[in-house]
Amino acid sequence: MADRLALIAAGGTGGHMFPAQALAEMLLAKGWRVKLSTDDRGARYAGGFPAGVQRAVVRSATTARGGLAGKLTAPLKIAAGVIAARADFRRDRPSVVIGFGGYPTIPALSAARTMRLPCMIHEQNGVMGRVNRIFAPRVRRVACGTWPADLPDGVRGVHTGNPVRAAVLDRAGAPYAAPGQGDLHLLVIGGSQGARVLSDLVPAAIAALPQKIRARLRVSHQARAEDADRVTAAYADAGVAADVQPFFADVPDRLARAQLVVSRAGASSIADITVIGRPAILIPYAAATGDHQTANARALAEAGAALLRAESELDASGLTRDIGAILTDPARAAAMAAASLKLGRPDAASRLYDLVTEIAA
Numbered sequence: 001m002a003d004r005l006a007l008i009a010a011g012g013t014g015g016h017m018f019p020a021q022a023l024a025e026m027l028l029a030k031g032w033r034v035k036l037s038t039d040d041r042g043a044r045y046a047g048g049f050p051a052g053v054q055r056a057v058v059r060s061a062t063t064a065r066g067g068l069a070g071k072l073t074a075p076l077k078i079a080a081g082v083i084a085a086r087a088d089f090r091r092d093r094p095s096v097v098i099g100f101g102g103y104p105t106i107p108a109l110s111a112a113r114t115m116r117l118p119c120m121i122h123e124q125n126g127v128m129g130r131v132n133r134i135f136a137p138r139v140r141r142v143a144c145g146t147w148p149a150d151l152p153d154g155v156r157g158v159h160t161g162n163p164v165r166a167a168v169l170d171r172a173g174a175p176y177a178a179p180g181q182g183d184l185h186l187l188v189i190g191g192s193q194g195a196r197v198l199s200d201l202v203p204a205a206i207a208a209l210p211q212k213i214r215a216r217l218r219v220s221h222q223a224r225a226e227d228a229d230r231v232t233a234a235y236a237d238a239g240v241a242a243d244v245q246p247f248f249a250d251v252p253d254r255l256a257r258a259q260l261v262v263s264r265a266g267a268s269s270i271a272d273i274t275v276i277g278r279p280a281i282l283i284p285y286a287a288a289t290g291d292h293q294t295a296n297a298r299a300l301a302e303a304g305a306a307l308l309r310a311e312s313e314l315d316a317s318g319l320t321r322d323i324g325a326i327l328t329d330p331a332r333a334a335a336m337a338a339a340s341l342k343l344g345r346p347d348a349a350s351r352l353y354d355l356v357t358e359i360a361a
Contacts, residue, residue: 005033006356007094007112008053011042011104015124018268019145020100021049022163022349023122023356028052030353035094037085039104048165058085058107081107082114089115096360098122099139101129109135118359122352123149124162124267126295140359143352145267146296160352161345162271167252172275172346174256176337178330184213186323187258187278188221189251189269197311198283199227202262203234205319213327214240220254222247252276259333260326262319265293265308270300271348277341279333280306281322283314305340 006027010020017038024034028050035054036046043057058081085107097112097119099105105121112119120141123132127150136142136155144151145162164172186206190198202221206214219242223231228244235242248254255261255272261280263269273280282300284293294308301308307322326333345351 003033004031004095004360005035005092006360007035007037007089007097007108008100009037009097009105009108010100011038011102013042013102013266014045015266015268016100016102017042017045018048018165019122019124019163019271019348019352020098021045022165023098023352024049024053025166026163026349026353027356035092037104037108039102042102042104048167056088058104078106078110082110085111086115089117093117096120096356098356099132099135100124101132103131105131105135109139113138120355120359122160123157125292126150126298127290127292128152129289129292141355143355145271145348146299150290150295158351158355160355161348162267163349163352164268164271164275164346165252167250168255168272168275169346171252171256172344173341174276176277176334177259178334178337179259179327180330182216183218184216184259184327185254185257186217186219186260186262186327187251187254188219188223188262189248190222190264195222195224195264196227197314198262198264199223199231201314201316201319203231203238203240204316205323206240207234207238208316208320209324211239213324214238217241219243220248220258221245260323262323265297267296270296271345274300274305274340274344275346277337277344279326279336279340281309281319281326282306283309283311286311299343300340303339303343305336305343 008020010016027034037056099109099121119139121132122143124145126146142157143160144157147159151157188202217240221244225246232244255276261278265282265284282297297308300306
């Protein structure tokens with residue numbers, strides 16, 4: 001197996017990179033060689049990949065943004081990336097190419113297609129992204145992290161779930177401490193995009209909670225760097241102990257401690273929440289393509305694992321009501337945690353690995 005090479009293409013956001021990392025960890029454990037193909041933006045999330053993963057930063061672009069100049073030069077950048085990927089594949093031929101979405105996957109998947117290499121994609125969200133939608137009819141397998149998934153006509157998907165990193169699996173099913181008389185841990189995570197609304201509303205909502213709840217709260221709040229000072233000050237003014245950072249490297253540990261999570265509804269965040277099993281208030285990112293975050297959150301809301309709140313209808317007073325209702329009702333919080341855990345797929349990486357080996361054979 002040591003001569004088998006898996007080329008993983010992913011980029012853009014943690015939503016693409018985290019499940020890619022989980023598959024890379026499993027492939028290495030099974031004796032494969034692994035290469036990661038990403039862009040400069042995706043490389044920021046590659047620090048957690050195992051040291052055994054080779055990394056390559058590719059040239060790519062999107063015609064969806066960047067102004068007229070960006071739209072005109074995008075095809076040339078993509079073509080250059082495809083040529084470079086083909087040259088790399090000739091030097092070290094992959095046994096399989098797996099795309100996780102984002103425009104940096106275009107060169108690798110295009111090169112794989114032209115060289116007739118086995119290739120597949122993994123779509124994390126309930127609504128397929130632009131790049132994956134283009135390639136879905138042209139690859140051998142389409143793995144779906146969220147189910148049901150909106151797929152192109154004629155495309156059949158396989159529900160694998162969204163793979164989670166080893167650090168999350170280490171805390172899978174960690175016992176839930178329902179809110180009682182001690183500290184109340186609240187985790188606020190906003191993903192790599194669109195976290196500002198949480199920085200605007202959550203501190204204000206918490207400030208309106210009864211003092212006896214605020215005194216027991218221990219808040220971990222992921223906020224953009226430019227918002228961190230004002231968010232920290234808002235919690236301090238409310239008399240709430242809070243740790244505010246742009247990025248938490250120990251999210252699994254904070255999830256395991258949490259009595260409640262307030263989060264965007266990115267696919268990777270939901271996968272982490274359900275594998276560990278925690279009650280949540282989910283606020284989908286209103287600008288997400290195809291409103292895919294609402295699709296991601298729907299199953300949790302229907303199962304009673306989370307409250308789903310549309311950003312357009314959200315205000316601080318409503319969030320105060322929701323947070324207070326869960327943190328003052330231990331039975332309800334415990335039931336939500338149990339429902340969340342039932343939706344988790346800790347074996348998602350293994351299911352995805354089975355598809356990889358199937359098409360590589």
